Amino acid sequence: MSADVTTDMVHAGAVPPGPDATPEAVDWTLVRRLHEVTAAALAEELKRRPTLSTVAQQELARTLVQDGLDELIRERMRAGQVVPSAAEERVIAEAVFAAQFGLGRLQPYVDDPAVENIEVHGHDNVWVGYADGRDVRVEAIADSDEDLVRQLQHIAARLGRAERTLTTASPLLTMRLPDGSRLAAVIETVPRPQLVIRRHRIRNVDLDDLVGLRALDRSLAQFLRAAIRARKNVVVTGAQGAGKTLLLRALANELPVEENLATIEKHFELLLHELPDRHPRVVPFEAREGTGERGPDGHRLGEVTLTELVEQALVMNVSRVWLGEVRGEEAWPLIEVMEAGEGGSACTLHARSAHHAFERLANLCMRGRAAVTPEHAYRSCASAIDLVVHLSTVDERWIGGERHRFVSQVLECNGIGEGGRPAVTEVFGPGPDGRAVPEHDPVDLADYVRVGFDPSWLRSGRGSWAGAAGGRR
Template sequence: MGGVPDVVVDYSAANDLKRQVSERLRHEMRSNPDLVGAVREQRGRALINEGVALWADAKAMEHGVAVSPAEEAALAELVFALQFRAGRLQRYLDDSRVENILINGHDQVWLDFGDSKRVLAEPVADSEEELKELLRDLARNSGQSERTLSTADPFLALRLADGSRLQAMTGVTDDKTYVTIRRHRLRGTDLPGLVKLGTLDERLRQFLAAAVKAERNIMVAGEQAAGKTFLLRALLREIHPDERFGTIETEFELWAHKNGFHRQVVPMEARESNGERVDGKSAGEITLLDLLNRALRMTLTRVVVGEVRGPEITALMQALTSGRGGNLATLHAISPSVVFDRIAELYLQARGNFSEQLAYRQIANGLHLLVYVSMDDRTHLGGRRQRWISHVWEITGLGPDGRPAYNELFGPDPGGELRAVPRTPPSPQTLQRLERAGFPAHLLHTSGWTPEMVR
């Protein structure tokens, strides 16, 4: 595994050296305010090398055997990781194959390797207190208070330096600390890359690319970990590099403002409260709803919401019905058939005189396409984890029952293909927009319907 040393490392010595270096740095920073950032790390590296050399001399004198250069180097790297990175956890963060890191107490670390099974890995701490100390260090290095994971504050949510999302809790479970880290693999993917992975075929790739260019409002839905954000990142690559749009997220996961492709992205990230309340409101809190309301006043061509999960749905649907189109968002749903009701549930949870009928009407008026991502996880049976687009619906207005009506443009093949294949022709208006955006409709001639069927 990448980053795992081939020699045995003395973890106790590493923790002792980390504390010594940390104390030295704190002392030196009092008299040298410029000791920050890369300068601080450089000074830390020098102190670590000095400490490891002294440790090696002491160990050689004690046992009469010299410490190998490889053992010294491995110890120095671990101390550096403890002080400036993620400690013993860093080796798993450095492994590009790892998708999720699940920690169930200090003695159980499980790794999800993309499309393969979950495996038990080496611990990242030797005790619960050491694990909580590691998490507090991560919180402090990310700019948050280190006074967390206590009786008063048993939860921790933060973004690591590589963009991974960490969620931890303690004191509300049993006597263990539980940590979940979701990593963002293949952050720079695009639709052709998803074709290579088997998520969709070439016909659907060109269809979705044209839908984004044609400024269709698209909702990407699916179960948890099905790959909704992954697909949304790929769809964003179909937006022109100089188009000015905004991304709105609880935590940055789309990275459109750092993908080296787009030049006019306005990234917005929600912020949790600092714990205080002023006039009955959480001080310092900025919600997705707050950001959406502001984004609609910034003359953006479109807004992209990383995940809709609360009252911000009302502002999003207003954006879908009032703007020029091209907005995108994701939503959790166990099947495409429940998406409309999920949106209605979020409407009813929001404040104001919102109703199920209003939600259905705004879906019918503002949402153009629903793209559903499915996942088949057979890792518990010794198989693989596979993800693919299984459905694409075109919203066609309100049906006679007052619910949104739709055409299933792409869906699972009754013959057994679970990945979406063309099923029903789109409306003439939709097809015309897609063709103007470059969609070659002749690709679908062999799918059971042709463009002439809708003209």
């Protein structure tokens, strides 16, 4: 099992920090004062030395913060007041540094490996979701909603791969943070500022790791491993937060090391290019938002869409194209890649069931190409897609239980069936507890056997949960 997953499983049962998690109470008024002084000094220095590197800026900032703290201590000593302890100094200094170069008061939660999601509904209504399924309300992350908006504007300007804006004219913000987390914020169109940060805690993961986490059983792991080797086109479906990206990462880690792969995403989330030992030949594409101005073709100036990136990937000598998530008009070129290429492409898709995936994809194809008829869309989807793997979430926290995420169904697509819709075979279906168990042999079983799959996996696990040691059998 990979180190990342082992760490995650250890932290999943840890008690999450609450509102008073910091060792010392933080004087946020003092932090804001020192941050303002530090930011102003840094701005002046950048005017003199505009090429100053980020590392040099950070070193200078730490010196400025310490100078400010030293002056504060001298002032308080002269006035006969209590001075900060060494521990308090460290907490204040880190808070100022996080305000300038990180996420301010949110930084400790982003640094916590047990944190999975952060939701903000105004500066003083903040919820942190942990890996074990608990949601904990924590202290305010700003002095006011206006202060929160200022922080978000600072984050947008400094932390993205390209400078972003959050203003009355551009009230929507989506960006990738330096640690790979995805930040989405909204102002103006909502009564109070809204913010969500989704963290990708587990990056280096494979199918065996998911067996250990009881997201799938061994027979399904063997089948999906063979599907990747047999270059099957795979669509991973599920609701938001079901673990689609995690499963796609695990599937990617079953690829041969020497394989040349293109990943295409709105914002980097798969992060395969950050695992050079496993993926030394990955071409990572990320879409780019344009400016507020639009060109003659209606596109924002400087914009690079997912559709354009799919088309560009075809000339980059890659053997597979993996699209992080299909959301819009990029569905049609991806289906064309799957239909006409040598196979082995994959994507994720929001869908409430495996069967619903075909409806969603057909609708997206027609939305992206006005000339595509329903018949054409369904025929192309049926021709392009080999497998649909669906993830389910069962949340029983409201009755004192836990939240579970697992693969519940795998459909094999067998061309067009009755009514012009894709014909499917349910290779794996929900078992007694909802987790996928073998149901029927795939029509293309010979393709899986050819790459080393043992059909006995489909016989031994049929009708029961054949998971990791200690699981239901």
